[in-house]
Amino acid sequence: TQLLEQSPQFLSIQEGENLTVYCNSSSVFSSLQWYRQEPGEGPVLLVTVVTGGEVKKLKRLTFQFGDARKDSSLHITAAQPGDTGLYLCAGVGGNNRLAFGKGNQVVVIP
C-alpha cells in the first residue's frame, strides 16, 4: 500500500490569510488528485496533476506536483470561509488503485 502523508492534519486561520498544506509519499505516483470534502458530503475533485513539476491554478488555489512525482502542495491565497473543509490528496500508484491520504482539515474563521 502506497502511503500518502498529509500535513498539517488540522489548520485554523483567519479570513484573508494564506495557507499551504502538503501531501508527501516515498512512492512515485503516475498522477495525484486533490479533493475537498465538506461535512456530511462526499469528496469532490478539485484538480488532477500528472506531470512532475506541474502547477495548476483554480481561482485562489494553487496546486503543485513535485518534480519526482512523490509529493504535492496546495496553497490558498486570501482564504475565505467557503474554503473550509477537509482536503484530501489521492494518488494512483503501481497497483492502479486510487489511495487517499488522511486529509488536511482547514477551518477559515470569518
Add this chain to the structure above:
Amino acid sequence: DVKVTQSSRYLVKRTGEKVFLECVQDMDHENMFWYRQDPGLGLRLIYFSYDVKMKEKGDIPEGYSVSREKKERFSLILESASTNQTSMYLCASSLSLIYTEAFFGQGTRLTVV
C-alpha cells in the same frame, strides 16, 4: 449533471443484522468503489468493481461482500454487522481506474448498536 446516489444518508442497525448499502451511478462508468471513512484513518478501500459481476478486494474487505449485477448498481453487504463497522461509507465511480476523476456519493453514516 453526473450523479452517484447512495440509498440512505443515515442507518442504525443492530449487531448481527445483515445490512445492505446500495449505490447507483448514472454516468455509465465501468468502475465502482466502496470506501469507509473513519476519523484519523482516512478513506480506506473495501472493495471495487471494474465490470459487471467482477469484483476485487481492497485494503479492508474482511466482514464485507459486494454485488454488481448491473453496471449502474454496486451494493455493499455486511453479512453480520458488528459495532466496529460503525462508520461513514462512501461509494464512488470512475470512468477508468487511473487518471480520471472519482465521483462520490453523499455517504451513508452507519451506526451498529
